[in-house]
Amino acid sequence: MSTDDTTDAPADESTTSTDADGRAERSQVESEAQETPPSTVLQVDGLDAGYETGQVLFDVDVDVREGELVSLLGRNGAGKSTTLRALMGADEPTVLDGDVRYRGTSIRDWQPYKRANAGIALVPEKRRCFPRLSVVENVRLAINHATDPMALDDVLALFPELDDMRQKHARNMSGGEQQMLAIARALAANPDLMLLDEPFEGLAPYIVRRIEDIIADINAEQGITVFFVEQNVAAALAIADRHYVLDEGRIVDTVTSDRLREDDEFRQTYLGV
């Protein structure tokens, strides 16, 4: 995908400063990227993070390369969502040690909005669509604050289900529709890296397959690097190339889909399936 064309950013007056910041962040990331191997999009080095109640992540290392579709698997409470929240720079968890590098640049001290402006999009746990905003408003919010966004109609063309309910408020939508909206909102920013937190959770099997297809297409056709956390091993196997396995806050291994499929003992030990 194109990352050097920033002239198409929306000419909305009230977002000018943010967009200017975003362009600066993105060009800073891109210029510094030349000093590191261009294939690495996300690099997490020895990340320790936790809450007031205690440390959750211990020395987590993750490396996601350009165009990859990688999953982070683990049981409930293993620290998967904590990892994504730390990657987005949320107030909690607190990062205690280690570094998060995006295209070679340390973003550990960046505010969440700067990470988003630089090209990282998040589909969070429980979707978190803005309940009293319409489908169009949810997507437009992301478009208005992205450096190089997609056009609204282009985003909705990828989600015919959403295109038919443009003015519907998110709170009146089903779980599957909200999940599509959360993905559409993230995609609208035309990100380089998309992070998804349990995108299949609580969805009917046929919706799970639809979301699987959407994520696979985002990766294959839009060329967006995808890193997602998941409990649903079958769904992760269906789309991801490589899998990190997290257990009690530590990465225990990184495995291919073949190994994960065939090694019953490994699966049983760390994922309970």
Add this chain to the structure above:
Amino acid sequence: MSTSSITNRSRELLADVSPAWFALALALVVATVAGFAHQPGLFVTQAVGGLVYGAILVLITLGLSLILGLMGVVNFAHGALFMLGAYLSYSVVVAWGLPFWTALLVAPILVGVVGVLIEVTVLRRLYGSEPIVGLLATFGLTMMLDEAIRYHWGTTPLGYAKPEVLRQSVDLGITQVASFRLFMVAVATLVVAAVYVLISRTDFGLTVRAGVQDGEMTEFVGVNLPVRFTAMFFLGSAIAALAGVLQAAEYGVNSQMGQTFLILAFVVVVVGGVGSLFGSVVAGILIGEANYLAPVILAGLAEYTGIAALNISGIRGLVPYLVMLFILLVRPRGLFGEEGLLE
């Protein structure tokens, strides 16, 4: 929708209204008619007074409600900012000798800047804390601002002449109304319309609405929310100051006006529903009118029923709280408050 379906819907709605509510509404209408019939001129004068009072309450409440909805901060300093606007307009007109129209522009901008300083230096550190922390901090700020105002301007009530062009009265047929009061209502209407357009039609408004619903997610989609918070604080403070300027020109300034109006503004927020602009407008007008019309209505009822005890002097001060009590009993989240907005 066909006429028959509208009729059916009306029937369904009426069916939901219990006889007790119907009787209460009818009694209110009859009482209002009695009040009007008793003293038509006074009734209209008081209705306009209520509208003006309501307009000032709406202007103060707009900022208070937006700040509470967006940032979760109960801003006790809002009344002091209103009062600061009033006193600054006095200085602009009397001490600096500039026209009232300059005060109308300069005082809101200066108070907006004070609001920004408060937000950046104090409140920004408190977001995400327990509500009591923000409440205590702004209460402290209120005391500092109140004392600073008393130190600089003294405690004697002050006033200044209104602009020449707005000193005449307007003849409404059965009564005369000061043109400045109509000007106050017009300014409030314009400000409410402008805020409505800002919130519902612009990207700034979209980010504010999203921020009220889920601040963290708003940042995750790339919005620099702290900058919007500061801008919202400027706006809320400036609108409160504008109300202060209008109030000062018509009724003068005194060192108690901040607290008096702040408490009433909280009543309006509770009645209208937290975070609802429309609710603030409706509740502000409702409380303004109830405040001014209650004595006239009770006087009318006393006259027609022969029960002199109904003519309660001093009922005005109690009316806003009676309205709040009634609304809280019927609808605890306020007239237009969203369920769980701040939960």
